[in-house]
Amino acid sequence: MxxxxxxxxxxxxxxxxxxxxxxxxxxxxxxxxxxxxxxxxxxxxxxxxxxxxxxxxxxxxxxxVHAANTPNKVALRWRDEALTFAELEDRIARVAAGFSSRGLSRGSSLIVMMKNRPEFVVTQNAATRVGAAAVSVSWRSTAAELAYLAMHSGAKFIVFNPELWPVVEEASRSLPHLKRSQFVVVGAGPGEVPKGVTSYEDLFDETPLENYAPANGAADDAEAAVVIYTSGTTGKPKGAVRKFPKDAFPAALRFIAQTPMRADDVHLVACPLYHSTALAFLLLSQILGATAVLMDEFKPEFFLRDVERWGVTTTAVVPTMLHRVLSLEPELLARYRTRSLRAIICGGAPLPGPLGLRVMDHFGDILFNFYGATETGLVTLANPQDLRAAPGTIGQPIPGNDIRLLDDAGVEVARGEVGELYVKNKLLVAGYHKDDDATAASLRDGFFSVGDLARKDRDGRYFIEGRKRDMIISGGVNIYPAEVESALEAHPDVAEVAVVGVEDAEWGERVRAFVVARPGSQLDDAYLKTWTRERLAGPKVPRDFVFLDALPRNATGKVMKRDLRVWRA
Structure with missing residues (x-):
């Protein structure tokens, strides 16, 4: 019947x-x-x-989908290992079953703390598969940082590389709610698994797939998420909770449509996977069924070597990486063939206009510059034509994004003026984990801001002018560090520069520039003051210059301006 x-x-x-x-x-x-x-x-x-x-x-x-469609196509390459889509899907399903049998479920979370390797991808997706939140943590974290993130996120498991055990063990003393078996070590050889700690490989066979019923979270309506903690350049990191609404998939496709990304790509993962840029572009590439190559850790020459070895077509980087690649000796740069590259996608920090031009002069007009944040997803994109016409631009909004530039009263500023950048789209985070006040402070009429300041030119292109908390007020004049940095970076002997405001008895704040000079150059305060004065109004000219061998940066390449503000000779 x-x-x-x-x-x-x-x-x-x-x-x-x-x-x-x-x-x-x-x-x-x-x-x-x-x-x-x-x-x-x-x-x-x-x-x-x-x-x-x-x-x-x-x-x-x-x-x-790809395991059913192209099961034998290589999904991931790492060192000399290659995993097909069928093999990768099998690992995700088995690890999801293993974690589920140990209590990971919808609404819970685990921490992933490891260098780039296939298990990172497997663990992230296995957690998502059961409706849990995967929390990516830098493998450079201290024990105190790890303990804070584990407590704040309520993690039920910590998955880590064996060489990180000393840090994890120290952190465990501050995590009495976690049993020894809830620490999971990845890639440990014989005798390397600490007593009582779970070996990652044990997860594979604990629950036969035919007996695995995903009722605890991987059901059709599982509300999976990832929690990505902000870099914390100004204090304790905040956990941005990213869920996956139905609109997320079309939003990702709309971004792909603005780029030369293809299904037959070989995508090089050069950034650490705990960083939003790396994870986002790995996912975008593999939505198309592209092959991804994982670098253990970025090194300039190894980047070029991998591009040549694997015929890499796309990669996503932060500006610091491009600077380091172009700082290699000319004969070393010329040694590697990189003509397979069709798109270098840059973001995560402001791209200096002169650096963008140098990149395109070397690699060709294949550079794309995006603006986005952990909290907002991908917001704007500049193509090579934009970067030639308006160096340093972050481009125009990707379809699906609504941008407002607002003053302190919440009123939209005129074109050409600087305002705080607010964005509304389908990929905004659900909020900050356990921090309703921070969530509310970032929202205005459904639009989200991470505190970046921007302006829009007459052609509709946007430019980042710095962060609101970095703005310098000297003698009542608003000074945007990005404008001063851009003027200094245009000098051929300046490699990098960061501008901050420091206390001044007369002016309230004065402008101080930290400069990294190119090797062999001869720069001094008087010369750079003259250079800047010819390009900027008087209040914007730095009162003093500090010459450094390198700018202080965090693990994701962002300049630590809070360190520079309290710098002492």
């Missing part, structure tokens, strides 16, 4: 299907543009439609 679904089930199915046509149209456009359409087979198409009709989508589901 044929049993018809209940009215409630039919209503539920209708709600799931109502927005599928729009998402399919966006997907079809990108699939055609990227070449993905011509790689799809019937099993993959079935898997994709099954994912699209679920109540919620999350990044881990794309591996199910």
């Amino acid at each position: 044929l049993r018809l679904p209940s009215a409630a089930k039919l209503t539920d199915l209708k709600e799931r299907l109502v927005d599928v046509p729009g998402r399919v149209r966006v997907m079809a456009k990108v699939a055609n543009q990227t070449g993905l359409m011509w790689q799809f087979h019937v099993p993959g198409a079935r898997a994709l439609m099954e994912v699209l009709t679920r109540r919620s989508q999350n990044p881990s589901q794309m591996y199910q």
Whole structure:
């Protein structure tokens, strides 16, 4: 006897299907543009439609699609290891089952603290698969930092590399709620697994997949998330909670449509995976079924070597990396073939205009500069033509983003004027973990700000002018550090510069510039003051200059301006 679904089930199915046509149209456009359409087979198409009709989508589901569609295609390369999409999906499913059997469930979290390696990708997606939050932590963290993040996030597991055990063990003394078995070591050789600690490999076979019922979180409506802690350049890091609404998938496709990304790409993961830039562009590339190559740790020559060895077509970097690559000896730069590159995508910190031009002069017009934040996702994109016409620009809004530049009263500023950048899109974070006050302070009428200041030119291009807390007020004049930095960086003997405000009895604040000179150059205060005075109004000219061998940066390459403000000779 044929049993018809209940009215409630039919209503539920209708709600799931109502927005599928729009998402399919966006997907079809990108699939055609990227070449993905011509790689799809019937099993993959079935898997994709099954994912699209679920109540919620999350990044881990794309591996199910590609495992069905192109099971034998290489998904990840790391050192001499290669994992196909079928192998990667199998590992994700097995580790998800293992963690689930040990109590990881919807609404809980785990910490991932390791260098770039396949297990990082597996663990992130396994947590998402069961509806848990994956918290990425820098492998450079101290024991005190790790303990704070574990307590603040409520992590039930900490997954780490064996060489990090001394730090993890010290942190564990401040984490009495975690048993020894809740520490999971990855890649440990014989005799390297500390007593009582779980070996990552044990997770694979604890729960046979045929017995794994994902009722605790990986159900159709699992509200998976990742929690990414901000860099903490001004104090304790805040945990940005990123969930995966249905609109996230089309939003990702709209960004891809603005780039030369393709399904046959080889994407080089050069940034650490705990950094938003690395994780975001790995996911974007693998939405298309591209192959990703993981660098253990960025080194300028190794970057060039991997581009040549694997025929890398796309990569995502922060400006510091580009600076370090171009600082290599000319004969070393010329040694490697990099013509396979079709897109170098830069973000995570302001891109100095002169650096962008030097990158394009060397690699060709393949540089893209994006603006985004952990809290906002990808907001704007500048293509090579933009960067030639207006060096340093972050470009124009990616479709789906609404931007407002507001003054302190919440009124939009005129074109050309500087205001605080607020953005509204479908990828805004759900808020800051356990910090309602910080969440509320960042929101205005549904628009989110991370405190960046920007202006828009007559052509609709945006430019970052610094952070609100970095703005210098000298004698009542607002001075934006980015403008002063740009003027100094235009000097051919200046490699890097950072500008801050320091206390001044007469003016309230005065401008101080920290300069890194190119090797062999002869720079002094008087010469740079003259250079700056010819390009900027008097109040913006630095009163003093400090010459350093390198600017202080955090692990993600951002300049630690709070250290510079309290700098003492």
